[in-house]
Amino acid sequence: MGSLGMLENSTKICAPLMSQSIDQMVSDMYQAKAEGADMVEIRLDCIKNFQPHQDLRILLKNKPLPVLIVYRPKWEGGHYEGDEHMQLEALNLAKELGADYIELELKVASDLMEEHKLNQHGSSKLIVSCYLESATPSKEDLGYLVARMQSTGADIIKLVTNASNITEVARIFHLLSHCQMPLIAYSIGDRGLISQILAPKFGGFLVYGSIEGNLVPGLPTLDSLRYAYGVEYINPDTKVFGLVSKPVSHSKGPILHNPTFRHVGYNGLYVPMLVDDLKEFFRVYSSPDFAGFSVGIPYKEAVIGFCDEVHPLAQSIGAVNTIIRRPSNGKLIGYNTDCEASITAIEDALKVSGCTTGEAFLPSPLTGKLFVLVGAGGAGRALAFGAKIRGARVVIFDIDFDRAKSLAHAVSGEARRYEDLTNFRPEKGAILANATPVGMHPNTDRIPVAEVTLQDYKLVFDSVYTPRKTRLLKEAEAAGAIPVSGVEMFLRQAIGQFVLFTGREAPKEFMRDIVLAKF
Known part of the structure; x- marks a missing residue:
């Protein structure tokens, strides 16, 4: 173009x-x-x-x-x-x-x-x-x-x-x-x-x-x-992509996707869409002009019901964060770019810190590790399946115990009651991943686990990316753990989305520079 x-x-x-x-x-x-x-x-x-x-x-x-x-x-x-x-x-x-x-x-x-x-x-x-x-x-x-x-x-x-x-x-x-x-x-x-x-x-x-x-x-x-x-x-020819979410005001998607579209000369626009009713939304915005969507809280699981086809990985996770409208027939195809994004962010941080010394034969630095997950919603499901695929042992905490059990069953992991989280002491070298909104702007002073337990973790990942360095990550770093920000996951899942949205290779360095400058 x-x-x-x-x-x-x-x-x-x-x-x-x-x-x-x-x-x-x-x-x-x-x-x-x-x-x-x-x-x-x-x-x-x-x-x-x-x-x-x-x-x-x-x-x-x-x-x-x-x-x-x-x-x-x-x-x-x-x-x-x-x-x-x-x-x-x-x-x-x-x-x-x-x-x-x-x-x-x-x-x-x-x-x-x-x-x-x-x-x-x-x-x-x-x-x-x-x-x-x-x-x-x-x-x-x-x-x-x-x-x-x-x-x-x-x-x-x-x-x-x-x-x-x-x-x-x-x-x-x-x-x-x-x-x-x-x-x-x-x-x-x-x-x-x-x-x-x-x-x-x-x-x-x-x-x-x-x-x-x-x-x-x-x-x-x-x-x-x-x-x-x-x-x-x-x-009139601009293709519209939107973040379907509620709330939506925290989204940083527009300041990443739109400059990237312009950078590669793609006639697309990414906008926040505050949606109350998925069924009504997809019925009304069904024209080819609305070419694709990111899916945010709380719709990543429910939105599967509105996709005509779902990619096998997203199907097994039970959560979709990206939807493409196929130009030929208007069908909605669901994908999950959260899974690879979060897991590779964690793996790369472990590799950089040298955790793979003497473990080079392993397919992933997560293999055999205890993976403690807080939150069994859409983002949590992506993390749990990613960890399972890499051979980690998964323990899941969620306010909704039935939801935790259901996810634990799907990844051959273990579900624990949310109230036990404060006293839970993992084995040394475990990974902690927060997939709840706890600590998200404006309530930035909260953390999902007891501070004293942070010293037991090798690495702490937080899917929250506003603020960029959450209180959980600051406390984790002070306790000696490797902090991995949700910004890293956000960037990687957005790179995956860009490829799906445009059918082109993503300008990764350009996108990384925007995220570092703007977040």
Whole structure:
């Protein structure tokens, strides 16, 4: 595909500015420009003691990039409590003073049209907006709403919904790709995040990104839009890959996969997808555009039921962390790249530390070792099967004892009750692997085992990778064990995923450099 796929699209990146003072607004405009915005949205209703004549002059005389002026009334989710007449006067003044865009709510624009009061003079483009508090309407209702908005004589229309489920966002994409005029459409909240990032693929007029230090919930930062997502290069042919998980905000996948796609000239995009219902999700996002998925907590086991085929290793583990949609027939194929990733990370650390001295004849430094696993979920299953394949003896602890027993049975290992973990003393030279979220940001001060037992382990592996060096790994290192970070597993499983996603060889050193720089 090469550089052809890297042509820039026409979607603009806009920073919403909501400061309370004029000086701060001016300073924010320059900050937004420095962070890569193409335009800014100035919320007049946020400014304390707003004086239209003097304040608009200052704002528009000092603008370093195109400006969209919004004066949002309280009934539409803003702060302005005055009357419609004053609101219109301010917006008309903004037009005269050279605002590039002004925004009017649908109700106001409709009233004005009836009264023939919509001042169309000046070079400002008119954006007519509608903010829907409730769930996203059906495709038909959205179509009617858009037709009503078009009839106001708007140059651009803007529709904002509140997604209670990621599947609703598909209606926004449908609307964007079928609308006959410039459209800004997105859903707010964590479940709506992909509506911002993918807007350029479906022809959206602009995407919003917040400036550093002024984060807006559910909005990506300008920096992540440019660096992590490269939104300027997204086009209708871009293949979408997503992390299906809940929660999803901790994911570092986008800052690794997206720069790597761009590095090799592959027209793909990797986004976080907060999914509540797997069945509904796969039913709605069934087009070839959605070409593959990573699978995270808590879905690695349940997702097998939605795959048309499952790779034998993933089948025996009973957990899938990667899904590819076969281009020829749309079938979903499940794989597990966690297993090799975690086990080779542990093996390589043992080899580097010289644990294989005199054991060169063994197929793996894990052969014959006691492998103590905490957590029998998707990641735990991958570790247990990997350890078993390498000839280790596996002991499993899990809060759900039945789940521990079931996994122990599958790998010919032993299950122990979770409450026994604090007193469990392994034989010298054992391996400890944490496959639970214990110690993950923001609860970083917890560890899954008793500190005093850490001195018995040769190596301690933690599948948690936020933070990069967990408390468990710090304590393990202090006790003399080899610490192996979940970052290493994350990198290796991502390399495996990249190969499955693209069918190309992964640029391993490039990916390692990103992980070292960004984690």
